[in-house]
Amino acid sequence: MNKEQLIEKLEYRRKTFEHVFPTKHAYSIAIELAEQLDEPQEQPKIVAPKEFDEWYQEIKEKYSRPGSARRFALWKLSQKGFGRHFENANHEEVDYESKLGVWVRKNQELAIDAIFYGYEVEEPLYRVKIPMFEWNEESAESAELKTAFVYLIHNVTSDETRISYDGNAFGNWKIKLTESQIKTIDERFWAFAVPVEE
Structure with a gap:
């Protein structure tokens, strides 16, 4: 209504x-x-990790009747913490220290909202680590070629791209980029993408 x-x-x-x-x-x-009622405002999409999406997709596959996957997921999320562990579609306990277990433990209400209002899957972040060869001049007798690394940094405001020698980001310059951001800059950089360790 x-x-x-x-x-x-x-x-x-x-x-x-x-x-x-x-x-x-x-x-x-x-x-x-x-x-005086305001029209309902659209709820911003929640960003959830890919492990959460995999958990929910597994539930959708197992409980395919309309609405049953959603009800099952909400039941599993809401029963967690009441003497029960967080479980998957097969009623198997999800490891408490896994990425999914930690995220749900810290974001239980957000996870419930994600099921209610929808969510976007968090894209993993990468650094573009490019090898650069230079002469090692420390050794006086034999000059040898050594490998150093430079990093791609991207300004999210001006859409500029530069090279950083120290691998640090500053201001609007970001060093942690998504796959789509890297490929938009230049697809050839994807070959040098390294996942960011958290």
């Missing part, structure tokens, strides 16, 4: 109770309040 339908129903009932002043007055107040 939307706001207009609610107001129509309240006005109909107010007319029905026209002869009873307190009831008519109560409906007038209800209509006045209903007119």
Whole structure:
């Protein structure tokens, strides 16, 4: 039921109770309040790790009847912590220290909201670590080639890309990039992408 339908129903009932002043007055107040209602605002998408998505997809595969996967997932999320461990679709305990277990433990309400309102899967982050060859001049007798690494940094505001010799990000410059960001800059950089360790 939307706001207009609610107001129509309240006005109909107010007319029905026209002869009873307190009831008519109560409906007038209800209509006045209903007119002040804001339209529901869209809930921002929740970003969940890929392990959470895999857990929920497994539930969807096992419980394919309409609405049953959602109810099962909400049941599993809400029973956690009441003498029960967090479980997967097969009622097997999820490791407490796994990435999924830690995330759900720290974000139980967020996980429930993700099931209710939808979510986006968190993209893993990478550093682009490019080898650079230079002469080792420390050794006077024999100059040898050594490998050093430089890192790609990207300015999220100006969309510029530069090389960083120390691997540090600053200001609007980011060193941790998603796969899509790296490939947008230049697909050839993807060959040098290294997952960011947390």
